[in-house]
Amino acid sequence: MRVTIADVAREAGVSKTTVSRVVNLKGEVGGSTAARVREVIAQLGYVPSSGAVGLARGSSRTVGMLVPSLTWPWMGELLQGVVDTVEAADYGLLLFTCNRGAESVERFTSQVSARAFDGLVVVEPENTLDRLTALHRSGLPIVLIDDRGRHPEFTSVVTTNHEGGASAARHLRDSGRTRPVVVTGPAHFGCVSDRLAGFRSVLPTDLVVAGDFTERAGRLAVERLLLEGTEFDSVFAHNDITAAGVLRALRAAGRRVPEDIAVVGFDDIPMAEHTEPPLTTVHQPTRQMGEAAARLLLARLGGGPPPEQPLVLPTELVVRRSAP
Amino acid sequence: MRVTIADVAREAGVSKTTVSRVVNLKGEVGGSTAARVREVIAQLGYVPSSGAVGLARGSSRTVGMLVPSLTWPWMGELLQGVVDTVEAADYGLLLFTCNRGAESVERFTSQVSARAFDGLVVVEPENTLDRLTALHRSGLPIVLIDDRGRHPEFTSVVTTNHEGGASAARHLRDSGRTRPVVVTGPAHFGCVSDRLAGFRSVLPTDLVVAGDFTERAGRLAVERLLLEGTEFDSVFAHNDITAAGVLRALRAAGRRVPEDIAVVGFDDIPMAEHTEPPLTTVHQPTRQMGEAAARLLLARLGGGPPPEQPLVLPTELVVRRSAP
């Protein structure tokens, strides 16, 4: 049923070795022989079985990608960056998620050795670091995306969270805001403390509300502040979703944005253009991060040395009407 | 380096056959023997090589997924549905995109036979139908998502585009709107003509503007209508992105939503909650469609018969403030 290398060899009147050589452009093959083999290959529509090739060569020409969730707003861009790069190198991409807690971590790690992939790109799901470290030590090349720079053992691609926070603060300061509120993401995320520290390094403030990257967190934070009568003239939300909640709560309370209160988000997800008013936000180079991570991994698989330093891709402040 | 079945066999003092049997729970194995083998497996951390298993069994326990783009707003949900279902069945998911025209189609189809995946879930990229048909005829199980019901050759999962359009029209009609505008998606999409036909079956109108599913299309459509002095009291946009453009143009022109003009979208992407005003829209059960497609494919791979009819998942009108 399926056309194998043996079929081609028989049809062309040569050995499997020779067929393999012309397919892989390896070793010398007589011109006319090669031509004949190529003809037969085209005629039969032969394509080498990747499974068999992988088994024989000991590598699968496939990389894995592990992410916590596929529905996060910037995940599509990231994934597209990885896939494009991986496909261009003629590799396959095996996708795993870890959104069901311990059970799925368990399943994933047990599949690592089973699934033949040569390396892994990871957006770190919570509580997987130990397992990943073990896999890495046992020889699996891994590249981390959006690492906090705290796992020097791994190659990683990061963005300038600290500087991103600082740029938001500079923008608010330069437009005359003096009493900013920060609505953070989950405290144990490295990016959260970096964004906060960057912001405060420019515009010190004690008005920090702990959030969790949800729209609700942004809404509740603002509602509580208004209820308490806290005075503030601007909000820096640690992601755009939270900023959307902030905008909604301000509107509901009759505060004008940006006249009364300026709002800055983080991420620059597609939605940021469509809020009312459109959101000023710190753009993360998500797709480029995906591309870079894939490139680093492929280079590693190609035999290159692991880079010493995390690869840093810059954020960029995008000014829209919520904080002109 | 890697632990193989031979290592386990040697260590446990049995044959590879026996190890294989306890791993796969196949055939009778003596209790104490099995226990010993299991112990060695745990101790050595043995996991069968999926490549070798696939080669020997002739199947890869992997499914492929082909999509036009990963950055479409509802793609994350869809993908999550597929991945969850596939992972729960202990299959792997190989991801392919086709966003670079002919070249990538070429590459994809050539990889199909190479990559060992047993079946394919497809969100049909443009101009791939011929290739997919050929692959399907040559034996590759394929499930289409959001097919237009026009490719009876394939198993497919669809949503009620016609009824979705009709539900939007009923809602507008029941709230007293009589002069609706429809801003469509690309004319050659089956879902577009279905949504349009459904809408018109309830609320006939000639005010149809051809769009292309972009925000810009929605903006331009409204700007032109207003410029021409066309009278209308509502807009049905064929997707939420377009509806966002409509809202923006109306706001810029000083028209109130929904007082002057009601707006209804299609899709119910995350952004729909965050527009101003929040968007009334026809919800597509995206994640469920992904789950269903994966389930159908897995059933097929498990030896089940292909279903006769497309699987239809219902849309649902979500009422928000843009059309209360």
Added chain:
DNA sequence: CTGAAAGCGCTTACAG
């Protein structure tokens, strides 16, 4: 320039 043979790590009749 070309081929026979061993080997990659499994599964699966077949035989006992």
Added chain:
DNA sequence: CTGAAAGCGCTTACAG
């Protein structure tokens, strides 16, 4: 209940 052997479809020394 257990194992020796062939086979899955390739690649790669090795020999000529």
